[in-house]
Amino acid sequence: MSRRWIPICRVEDIPRLGARRVQRPGDIDVAVFRNAEDxxxxxxxxxxxKGGxxxxxLVHGETVACPLHNWQIDLADGCARTPDVGCIPRFAVQVQDGQIHLDADELMS
Incomplete structure (x- = not known):
């Protein structure tokens, strides 16, 4: 099954070491991150x-530190780094010609 990609923003719209929130149906948004290597x-x-x-x-390397309790979350797989445990869903990302796209079906589920 092929993916239906929808444009979100341009890479430069997200500051290096920063993020942008993308609203989706329901109460849990998506955070799109850009690290120092773009x-x-x-x-x-x-x-x-705790849902922070x-x-x-703060983004560093390929992790983000939760602003509440400084848990380190791996950006590639959504899992907390040891000694903490727990994972969150990640989303497929595609960058074409500087434009960031997310999978439409994943966003709607």
Missing amino acids: KIFALVDRCPH PLSQG
């Missing part, structure tokens, strides 16, 4: 620990 990641915008908004966290 890699783009997308995760549910909720820490698996990851889009407000």
Whole structure:
């Protein structure tokens, strides 16, 4: 089954080491992150620990630090780094010609 990609924003619309929130149906948004190497990641915008908004966290390398309790969440798989445990859903991302796209079906589910 092929993916239906929808444009979200341009890479430069997200500051390096920052994030942008994308609204979706329901009460849990998506956080789209950009690291120092311009890699783009997308995760549910909720820490698996206490639900902190990851889009407000600090990005370093390929992790984001939850702003509530500093849990380190891996941007590639959405899982907390040891010694913490727990994972959140991640989303498929595609970048074409500087435009970030997310999978439409994943966003709507």
